[in-house]
Amino acid sequence: MIKKIAALALALAAATAPAAPAAAAAKNPDTFVYATIGDPESFDPAWAYDTASQSVIANVYEYLLAFKGSGVKPKDLKPLLATAVPTPANGLISPDGRTYRFKIRKGVKFQDGSPLTPDDVRYSLLRFMLFDRDGGPSSLLLEPVVGQASTRKDGKTIPGIGEKAFAAVAVKGDEVVVKLAKPFAPFLTIVASFAPAMSRRWCAAHGQWDGELATWEKFSNPRLEQSLPKTLMNGTGPFQLERFEPTTKEVVLTRFDGYWRKPAALKNVVIKVVDEFETRKLMIQAGDADVIYVPQMYRPQVSGLAGVQVLDGLQDLERSLLLNFTFHINGAGNSNIGSGKLDGDGVPPDFFNDKDVRKAFAYSIDYQGYIKDILRGTGTQSAGLIPPGLIGYKAGSPRYRFDPAKAAEHFKKAWGGKVWEKGFKLALVFNAGSAPAQTLCQMLKKNIEKLNPKFQLDIRVVQWSTYLEQTRQRKMPIQLGAWQADYPDPHNFVFPLLDSAGYFPTQQGYSNPELDKLIEQAVRTLDEHKRAALYAKIQKIADEDVPVVPIADGPRYRVQRSWVKGFVFNPTFPDAPYSSYYYDIHKE
Amino acid sequence: MLKFILKRLAFLPFVLFGVTALLFSCLQFLSPEMRAALYVKDPRQLSQLDAVIEKYGLRKPLPVQYGIWLKQVAHGDLGYSETAKMPVADAIRSFFPATFELTLVTFFPIMIVGVFFGVLSAVYRDKFIDHLTRFVAITGYSLPSFVLGLGLLMVFYGRLHWFPPGRYTLDTDMLVHSDAFRHWTGLLTLDCLLNRQWAAALDVAEHMVLPAATLLYISVALLLRITRSSMLEELTKDYVRTARAKGLPERVIIRKHALANALIPVVTLSSLLFIGLLGGVVITETVFDFPGIGRWGVQAAQQLDIPGVLGSTMLAAFLFVTANLISDILYAVVDPRIRVGN
Numbered sequence: 001m002i003k004k005i006a007a008l009a010l011a012l013a014a015a016t017a018p019a020a021p022a023a024a025a026a027k028n029p030d031t032f033v034y035a036t037i038g039d040p041e042s043f044d045p046a047w048a049y050d051t052a053s054q055s056v057i058a059n060v061y062e063y064l065l066a067f068k069g070s071g072v073k074p075k076d077l078k079p080l081l082a083t084a085v086p087t088p089a090n091g092l093i094s095p096d097g098r099t100y101r102f103k104i105r106k107g108v109k110f111q112d113g114s115p116l117t118p119d120d121v122r123y124s125l126l127r128f129m130l131f132d133r134d135g136g137p138s139s140l141l142l143e144p145v146v147g148q149a150s151t152r153k154d155g156k157t158i159p160g161i162g163e164k165a166f167a168a169v170a171v172k173g174d175e176v177v178v179k180l181a182k183p184f185a186p187f188l189t190i191v192a193s194f195a196p197a198m199s200r201r202w203c204a205a206h207g208q209w210d211g212e213l214a215t216w217e218k219f220s221n222p223r224l225e226q227s228l229p230k231t232l233m234n235g236t237g238p239f240q241l242e243r244f245e246p247t248t249k250e251v252v253l254t255r256f257d258g259y260w261r262k263p264a265a266l267k268n269v270v271i272k273v274v275d276e277f278e279t280r281k282l283m284i285q286a287g288d289a290d291v292i293y294v295p296q297m298y299r300p301q302v303s304g305l306a307g308v309q310v311l312d313g314l315q316d317l318e319r320s321l322l323l324n325f326t327f328h329i330n331g332a333g334n335s336n337i338g339s340g341k342l343d344g345d346g347v348p349p350d351f352f353n354d355k356d357v358r359k360a361f362a363y364s365i366d367y368q369g370y371i372k373d374i375l376r377g378t379g380t381q382s383a384g385l386i387p388p389g390l391i392g393y394k395a396g397s398p399r400y401r402f403d404p405a406k407a408a409e410h411f412k413k414a415w416g417g418k419v420w421e422k423g424f425k426l427a428l429v430f431n432a433g434s435a436p437a438q439t440l441c442q443m444l445k446k447n448i449e450k451l452n453p454k455f456q457l458d459i460r461v462v463q464w465s466t467y468l469e470q471t472r473q474r475k476m477p478i479q480l481g482a483w484q485a486d487y488p489d490p491h492n493f494v495f496p497l498l499d500s501a502g503y504f505p506t507q508q509g510y511s512n513p514e515l516d517k518l519i520e521q522a523v524r525t526l527d528e529h530k531r532a533a534l535y536a537k538i539q540k541i542a543d544e545d546v547p548v549v550p551i552a553d554g555p556r557y558r559v560q561r562s563w564v565k566g567f568v569f570n571p572t573f574p575d576a577p578y579s580s581y582y583y584d585i586h587k588e
Numbered sequence: 589m590l591k592f593i594l595k596r597l598a599f600l601p602f603v604l605f606g607v608t609a610l611l612f613s614c615l616q617f618l619s620p621e622m623r624a625a626l627y628v629k630d631p632r633q634l635s636q637l638d639a640v641i642e643k644y645g646l647r648k649p650l651p652v653q654y655g656i657w658l659k660q661v662a663h664g665d666l667g668y669s670e671t672a673k674m675p676v677a678d679a680i681r682s683f684f685p686a687t688f689e690l691t692l693v694t695f696f697p698i699m700i701v702g703v704f705f706g707v708l709s710a711v712y713r714d715k716f717i718d719h720l721t722r723f724v725a726i727t728g729y730s731l732p733s734f735v736l737g738l739g740l741l742m743v744f745y746g747r748l749h750w751f752p753p754g755r756y757t758l759d760t761d762m763l764v765h766s767d768a769f770r771h772w773t774g775l776l777t778l779d780c781l782l783n784r785q786w787a788a789a790l791d792v793a794e795h796m797v798l799p800a801a802t803l804l805y806i807s808v809a810l811l812l813r814i815t816r817s818s819m820l821e822e823l824t825k826d827y828v829r830t831a832r833a834k835g836l837p838e839r840v841i842i843r844k845h846a847l848a849n850a851l852i853p854v855v856t857l858s859s860l861l862f863i864g865l866l867g868g869v870v871i872t873e874t875v876f877d878f879p880g881i882g883r884w885g886v887q888a889a890q891q892l893d894i895p896g897v898l899g900s901t902m903l904a905a906f907l908f909v910t911a912n913l914i915s916d917i918l919y920a921v922v923d924p925r926i927r928v929g930n
Contacts, residue, residue, distance in 0.1 A: 028758065031758055033758075242762075243765055245765075246672070246673060246674060246682070247672070247682045247683060247879050247884075248755075248879045250761075252758075252761070252762075268758060268762075270758055270761075272754075274877055275874075276874065276875065276877065278738055278741070278875075279741070279753050279875070279876075279877050281746075282741055282742065282745050282746040282753070283752075283753070285746050286745055286746060286749045286752065287749075288752055332621045332637050333619060333621030333622040333623075333624060333625070333637060334621075334622075335618070335622060335892050432887075460890060460891065460892065461890045461891070462671075462890070462891045463671065463887070463891070465673070466670055466671065466891060469670075
C-alpha cells in the first residue's frame with residue numbers, strides 16, 4: 001500500500017513534468033494497435049474509396065502488383081499475385097503498349113480456404129469496373145481499360161459497355177490478359193493499389209455479382225447496403241478480419257496462418273477510433289497504442305515523449321485540406337440547409353451554383369491564420385490542385401487570399417443581392433476528431449458572420465462514415481476533404497477534383513464540359529511540356545470557376561512507439577503515414 | 589402499502605403518455621422528410637422517403653401521426669440511428685449495458701460515501717471531518733468532469749499505467765467475442781465471473797475504476813451536503829432533545845432516530861442521481877472512451893440523428909419516471925405518514 005501511495009505521489013509530481021526518453025520492452029509484442037479518428041465506411045474493395053476503409057482492405061486483400069519500399073513509379077513495382085511485373089522487355093506488355101499479361105501465382109489461398117484462380121482475378125477486375133457506384137473508384141480502371149470513366153451517361157447504362165469490359169479482360173491459361181482502350185502509363189500502378197483479388201464463388205455465395213455478363217447491370221451502382229457488409233472479408237492477404245465492432249467502430253485483424261508467404265510477425269492488428277487526442281496521447285504513452293493520429297496543432301505534445309518517436313520528413317502526394325462546394329444539395333430531410341430557401345433561415349439547394357457565393361467563401365478563409373494556428377506555421381497555402389513533384393504543379397501565388405472586403409463584395413452580388421439582403425443559414429459539418437477541419441469551420445463561421453449579422457453558420461460534427469455517407473447523398477453544403485494520390489500522376493488529382501465523373505464532382509453535382517475536355521486531352525498527351533501547359537490551363541479555369549478551394553499543406557510525419565520496426569512509408573498507401581502495411585511490421 | 593403502490597403504478601402510463609406526446613410534438617418542428625427516419629428499421633428505406641411519408645401519414649394531423657408512431661414504438665420500432673448505424677432499439681441494447689454496469693459500480697459507493705460522511709460532518713459539525721467533506725463537496729461540485737477525468741487519466745494511466753481507458757483490453761475483447769463466452773446478463777464483469785474468467789472480470793473492473801472514481805467525486809458532493817443539512821435539521825428537533833434527556837446513547841439517537849428521518853430527502857436525491865447516471869454520463873464516457881449510452885446520445889444530438897436523440901431521450905424519460913415511482917415507494921417505506929396521507 002505504501003509503495004502504491006509513494007508511486008502515486010511520484011506520478012502526481014511527474015504528471016505535469018516532461019518525460020525523458022526511455023527504452024522499453026514492447027508491450028503486447030504480437031499485437032499492433034493504431035488509434036485514429038476515422039471509422040471505415042466499407043470493406044468492399046469495389047465500393048471503398050476512403051483511406052480508413054482502404055487501409056484495412058490493403059491488409060486483407062492483395063493486388064496483382066505491389067510497390068517496393070517508398071517507390072511510386074512503374075519501375076518501383078514488384079510482383080505480388082502476379083508472378084512478374086509486365087514490361088515490354090519481358091514481353092508481358094505488347095509493343096503497342098495496350099495489352100498486359102499477368103501470370104497468376106499458384107498456391108495462393110483465400111482466407112476461406114479456396115484456391116486463387118486466374119478466373120478470380122478476371123472476376124475481380126471486372127467487378128471493380130462494373131460495380132461503378134457514383135463517386136467510387138471504378139473510374140480508375142474503367143478509364144484505361146474501357147476508355148470511359150463511367151458505365152453510365154445521364155444516369156443510363158452506356159450500351160455495350162459491359163461487353164467492352166468483358167472483351168478487354170480475359171483468361172488465357174495461367175494468365176489474365178488486359179487490353180487497354182489506349183496506352184495508359186500509370187495502369188500498372190493502379191493495379192498495385194486497386195481491384196484486389198476476390199473469390200468469385202464466395203462473392204456469389206454472399207449475394208454479390210456472379211460474374212456473368214447477363215447479370216452485371218443488376219449489381220451496378222448499388223447502394224452501400226447492397227455491397228458486402230463490414231462483417232465479411234475474404235482476401236488472400238496476410239491478415240483476416242476478425243471483427244468489426246459496430247458500437248466502438250473498432251477493427252480487429254488477425255494473422256492469416258494459411259498465407260502463401262511467410263505468415264506475418266504480428267498476430268493481431270487493432271484499429272481503434274479514439275476521437276479525443278488526449279486519450280490517444282495517453283495510449284501511446286502507456287504503450288497501449290503503437291501508432292496514433294496526431295494533427296499538426298498537437299505535434300509539440302508528442303515530441304520528447306518517452307518511448308515515442310516521430311518520423312519526420314515524409315514526402316506525401318496529397319492535398320491535405322480542400323473545401324468543396326456542393327452545387328446541387330439534396331434538400332430531402334436535410335437540416336444542413338435549414339428552410340431550404342433564401343429567406344434568412346436557410347439556403348436553397350443550388351445556393352453554391354452562384355459563382356459569387358463560392359468566391360465570397362474563398363475570400364473568407366483565413367489561410368495564414370490556418371497555417372499559423374493549425375499547422376503551427378509549418379505549412380504553405382496551396383496555389384493549385386496538383387501537389388509538388390508532379391507535372392503541372394503550380395508554384396506561384398494562390399488565387400485567393402483572406403480578404404473580407406472582397407468577400408463582402410461578392411456576397412452583395414450573389415443571387416442578385418438577395419443573399420446580402422435576406423441573409424442565410426447553413427451548417428458547416430466536419431468529421432469527429434479532425435481538429436484542422438473543426439478549426440477551419442470555426443474560422444469560416446467567425447469571418448462570414450462578421451460580414452453581415454444576417455449570415456449564420458452552424459457547426460456540426462459527425463462520425464467519418466456518416467460524413468462520407470452524407471457527402472455521397474449530397475447533403476453537405478460544403479465538404480471538407482483531402483485527396484491522397486492513388487497513383488503518382490496529375491490526372492489522379494484533376495480528374496477526381498474537377499472532372500464531372502470524378503470523386504468530388506459527382507458528390508458536388510459539379511460539371512464543367514470545358515474542364516472535362518481538357519482533362520481528357522491532358523491525360524492523352526505524351527509531351528510533358530504540352531501536358532504541363534494543359535494542367536496550368538485546367539487549374540486557371542478551376543481558380544475562376546472555384547468548385548474547390550485548396551487551403552494549405554503541412555509537413556507529414558508519423559508518431560509511433562520506438563519498438564515498432566519495419567515501417568516503410570509509401571505515399572500511395574492509404575492513410576499513409578499513419579496506417580501501415582502490417583505485414584512489414586514487427587515489435588521489438 | 590399495496591394500494592399505494594398500485595395507485596402509483598396506475599399513474600405511470602399517463603406520465604409516459606405525457607412525456608411521449610411532448611417529445612413527439614417537439615418533432616413537428618422538423619420537416620416530414622427529417623422525421624421519416626423515425627419509422628424505418630433499415631437504411632435502405634430512407635432512399636424512398638416519399639413512400640415512408642405516405643405510409644406513416646407524416647403529413648396528416650398530429651394526433652393521427654402520434655397514434656401511428658405510438659403503435660410503432662409499442663412494437664419496439666424506434667427508427668434507425670444514423671450515428672449508431674443500426675436500429676435505435678438495437679443501439680439501446682448495445683450501449684445501455686455498459687452504462688448500467690458503470691452506474692451500478694458507481695452508485696453504491698456514492699451512497700455509502702455520501703451518507704456516511706454526510707452524517708459524520710453533521711455530527712462533528714465544524715470539526716476537521718466537516719471541513720474535509722465541505723472541501724470535497726465544493727471541489728467535486730465545481731470541478732468540470734472532463735478536467736477531473738483527464739487529470740485522473742494522466743496520473744493513473746499516463747504515468748502509473750494502472751487503469752486504462754476503454755472497456756477492456758484486447759485479450760478480454762477476444763474472449764467476450766468468442767463463441768465460448770456466454771453473455772448471461774449483459775453486465776460484463778458479472779458475465780466474466782459467471783464464465784469463470786477471473787482475469788477478464790478483473791480487467792473489465794479495472795477499466796471502470798477511473799470513470800467510476802470521476803463520477804463518484806463529482807456526484808457525491810450534493811449527497812454529502814444534503815445528508816449533512818438534513819441530519820443537522822433532525823439533530824436540532826425536539827424528539828432528539830427528548831431522546832437525549834432520556835439518556836439514550838448518542839449513537840442510538842443518530843442511527844435509529846435522526847438518520848431515518850434525515851434519509852427522506854436523500855432517497856429522492858439518490859433516485860435522481862441513479863437516473864442521472866443511467867441516462868448516460870456524457871463527458872465521462874467520452875473522456876474515458878467508454879462505449880455507453882451517454883456518448884451515443886450526445887453523438888446523436890451533434891449529428892441531428894433524430895431517432896437516436898428521441899430514443900435516448902425516451903429511455904431517459906422512462907428511467908426517470910420509473911425511478912420516481914421507486915423513490916415514492918421508498919418514501920412511503922421510510923416515512924409511513926406519506927402513504928397514510930395518500
